Every structure is written in C-alpha cells, then in structure tokens.
Amino acid sequence: MTYHLKCVNCQKTYAPDPDRYTCDACGDLKGTLEVVYDYHRLHLKREDFSPYEGLFQFKDLLPVGSHTSIDEAMGGTPLLEFEGLLGLDRVLIKHDGVGFSSSFKDRASIMAVNKALELGYDTVYCASTGNAASSLALAAAHTPLKTVIFVPATIPKGKLTQLLVAGAQVLPIKTSYDEVFDISLKIGREKGWYCRNSAINPYLLEGKKTAAFEILVQNHYEVPDFVFVSVGDGTIVSALMKGFREFRDLGLVDKLPRVVGVQAEGAAAVKHVFERGEPFEPVAEKADTIADSISVGNPRDVVKACTFARALGGTFITVTDEEILKAITEMAATTGVFAEPAGATAYAGLKTMVQGGEVAPDQLACVVVTGNGLKDIDAVRSSTPVTFYEVDQVCQMMKGETT
Ligand SMILES: Cc1ncc(COP(=O)(O)O)c(C=O)c1O
Ligand SMILES: [Zn+2]
Numbered sequence: 001m002t003y004h005l006k007c008v009n010c011q012k013t014y015a016p017d018p019d020r021y022t023c024d025a026c027g028d029l030k031g032t033l034e035v036v037y038d039y040h041r042l043h044l045k046r047e048d049f050s051p052y053e054g055l056f057q058f059k060d061l062l063p064v065g066s067h068t069s070i071d072e073a074m075g076g077t078p079l080l081e082f083e084g085l086l087g088l089d090r091v092l093i094k095h096d097g098v099g100f101s102s103s104f105k106d107r108a109s110i111m112a113v114n115k116a117l118e119l120g121y122d123t124v125y126c127a128s129t130g131n132a133a134s135s136l137a138l139a140a141a142h143t144p145l146k147t148v149i150f151v152p153a154t155i156p157k158g159k160l161t162q163l164l165v166a167g168a169q170v171l172p173i174k175t176s177y178d179e180v181f182d183i184s185l186k187i188g189r190e191k192g193w194y195c196r197n198s199a200i201n202p203y204l205l206e207g208k209k210t211a212a213f214e215i216l217v218q219n220h221y222e223v224p225d226f227v228f229v230s231v232g233d234g235t236i237v238s239a240l241m242k243g244f245r246e247f248r249d250l251g252l253v254d255k256l257p258r259v260v261g262v263q264a265e266g267a268a269a270v271k272h273v274f275e276r277g278e279p280f281e282p283v284a285e286k287a288d289t290i291a292d293s294i295s296v297g298n299p300r301d302v303v304k305a306c307t308f309a310r311a312l313g314g315t316f317i318t319v320t321d322e323e324i325l326k327a328i329t330e331m332a333a334t335t336g337v338f339a340e341p342a343g344a345t346a347y348a349g350l351k352t353m354v355q356g357g358e359v360a361p362d363q364l365a366c367v368v369v370t371g372n373g374l375k376d377i378d379a380v381r382s383s384t385p386v387t388f389y390e391v392d393q394v395c396q397m398m399k400g401e402t403t
Pocket of ligand 1: 131293342
C-alpha cells in the first residue's frame with residue numbers, strides 16, 4: 001500500500017525516504033510522524049479479517065510486507081471475556097502478554113526488523129525500558145541483522161535474560177531510561193544503524209495499531225465503550241487510537257471507543273501535558289514508579305498521544321504504585337491473567353473509573369495487558385509472601401483436611 005508521512009505537529013508531509021524519521025522543522029520530540037495511507041483506494045470488508053490470523057492479515061494498512069514464518073507468529077493474541085468482573089456485566093482483556101517475547105512490543109519490533117531488511121541495513125538498535133528491546137532482539141534473531149540494545153541497568157532480570165539469550169549486544173547503562181534514549185540516538189545516528197526507538201520510528205506505531213484492529217475483529221465488530229492501556233512514551237496509546245480511527249474511517253465500525261491512557265502517579269508526564277492543553281509541549285519531569293516499563297519522565301510521543309486524544313475523545317488518568325501492585329494479584333486471581341506492573345496498570349485504571357462511577361455496569365470495557373507478569377517477578381514478590389515448609393510440617397497441617 002502506498003503511503004506518506006505527516007508531522008503530527010505542523011502537518012508537513014514527507015516522502016517515506018529510508019533515513020526519514022521525524023520532521024525537520026519540529027525536531028525529534030515535537031515532530032513525530034504519522035503514516036498516512038491512500039485510504040480512498042482501500043475497500044476493505046469485515047469478511048477480509050479473521051479473529052486469530054495474526055497481524056499481517058492487515059497488510060493493506062501496514063507499511064511493510066512479511067518475510068518469514070516468525071513474522072506470522074506476531075499478533076493474534078487472545079481477547080478474553082469475563083462476566084461480573086469489577087461489578088461490570090462484561091469486561092474484555094486483550095492479553096498481549098502471550099506473544100513472541102511476551103509483550104505488546106512484538107507488534108512494533110517486527111515492523112522495525114522488516115523495514116531494516118527492506119532498506120538494506122545490517123544493524124538495528126534501540127533504547128528501551130526492556131520490552132521493546134527484548135522483542136527486537138528475539139524478532140531479529142532469525143535474520144542477518146545485528147542488534148544493539150541500550151537499556152537502564154535497572155532492567156528486570158527476565159527482560160535482560162531475553163536479550164542475552166537472543167544474542168544481542170546489550171549495553172545496560174547506569175542511568176534513567178530517558179538518558180539512555182538520548183545516548184542511543186546519538187550513537188545510533190553516528191554509526192548509521194536502523195533506529196527502533198519509540199516515537200522516533202513512525203512505522204512502529206503501525207504494528208501496534210493492529211491490536212485495535214484485533215479487538216474489533218475478535219469482538220465481532222462490537223465497539224467497546226472504553227479501552228484502558230498504560231502509558232509511558234505514549235506510542236501504544238496513540239497507536240490504539242489510530243487503529244480504531246482507521247477502522248471507523250474505512251466504514252468497518254461506526255464509532256470509536258473512549259481510549260483511557262493510564263499512567264503511574266509518579267510518572268505522569270503525558271497526563272500533565274494533556275491537562276495543560278494546546279499547543280502540546282514536550283516536558284522533562286522526574287519519573288518514579290515500580291512499573292519500570294512506564295517509568296518515563298520525558299515521553300517521546302507526548303505530542304501525538306495528546307493530539308490524538310484531543311481529536312478522538314481519549315483521556316489520561318493516574319493510579320498509585322500501591323494500586324498497580326494490588327491490580328497484579330487481583331487480576332491474576334480473578335481472571336488468570338498474570339501481568340507485569342505496566343500491564344496491570346490498565347486494570348487498575350479501569351477499577352479507579354468503576355469506583356468513581358465513570359464506567360457504568362452495562363458499559364463494555366476492554367483492558368489491554370501489555371506485558372507478561374513473568375518478565376518482572378521481583379516487583380510483585382514483596383506483596384505475595386510465602387512460607388516454605390518441612391515435609392513433616394505439611395503432612396501434619398493437612399491431616400484431616402480434604403482437598
Ligand atoms: C508492558 C508495557 N506497557 C506499556 C508500555 C508503554 O508504552 P508507551 O511507551 O508506548 O506508552 C510499555 C513500553 O515500554 C511496556 O513495555
Ligand atoms: Zn513538523
């Protein structure tokens with residue numbers, strides 16, 4: 001499908017040249033680009049899509065082609081439905097913790113890998129809190145691409161291990177994600193490597209938006225009233241809003257859900273910018289939350305996230321670290337979905353709005369779980385104490401008890 005790139009800030013359009021990442025006039029932070037297709041040439045029907053076929057079934061709305069069977073394994077994650085959860089008639093959980101690298105970022109990384117191959121690069125790099133990196137390293141592992149990864153040294157062990165087994169060159173740096181991002185950009189640009197940094201690379205969002213398509217297809221085109229997702233840099237939330245908008249504009253559904261971006265109270269820069277209003281200006285704040293994936297103080301896609309939210313009815317809320325930790329165990333114990341802190345943040349957001357009376361029992365809410373709980377077990381271990389027993393103790397305790 002043919003497409004061009006458009007600056008979210010000044011609307012200037014660009015051809016999709018190989019080294020085109022952001023708008024020259026607006027810079028990396030304000031001038032992130034949106035991929036715009038020749039929509040009028042698309043005549044898509046509901047029957048063109050099936051619930052579990054993976055993300056490349058949406059190839060007419062993607063800027064790359066598929067290459068291998070590994071690519072086919074991306075997307076197509078479960079949409080689970082629960083009755084009575086949090087007092088609501090029905091709640092949907094889009095479980096993106098079960099993908100190739102067990103996070104939502106697979107949808108984006110496969111775009112970067114295919115684009116890097118298409119453009120003839122030999123090395124792809126990324127700065128990440130962990131998930132983007134581990135998905136990139138695993139998605140590139142079957143290709144000739146060399147992968148260089150910049151992460152904060154505080155990266156959870158599960159995510160670090162994924163990087164190491166995938167054979168990536170890993171550079172854990174003793175500083176914040178925000179600084180790691182800047183360092184990676186400087187080095188990556190000097191070296192001429194392909195960049196898979198959130199927001200900077202406009203094609204990543206295209207992969208991520210397929211989750212919105214899947215939610216609609218898997219829910220038989222019934223549009224949820226609300227979709228909750230956690231927010232760090234602001235790319236995932238922007239991607240979901242774009243995906244819902246595209247299916248609406250193509251006539252596949254007739255309305256949009258209200259997308260609610262959920263931030264941790266200690267890392268709420270996107271919400272602050274949104275509340276300050278237009279023109280949306282990037283900020284650099286302190287970030288402090290147990291949800292490492294969304295511990296972002298200088299969000300790179302804040303202008304896009306706020307612009308889309310303003311235009312498409314989205315909004316941003318915060319939850320505390322305590323609520324996030326509680327949400328991990330509550331969601332696992334009531335639904336069987338074990339999410340990492342950033343994944344459970346979305347559930348905590350739904351709970352907050354239900355308790356505040358902003359989501360009515362008969363309204364349909366969808367929680368997007370963006371990462372698997374096994375990626376970061378240290379975060380939740382302190383709130384799940386356990387006693388280890390001697391053999392005799394257990395036999396004694398269980399005497400007379402039936403199971
Ligand atoms: C599990 C998880 N949830 C949410 C996010 C937030 O996504 P974004 O930075 O695009 O807002 C990330 C990003 O790293 C993530 O890994
Ligand atoms: Zn611009």
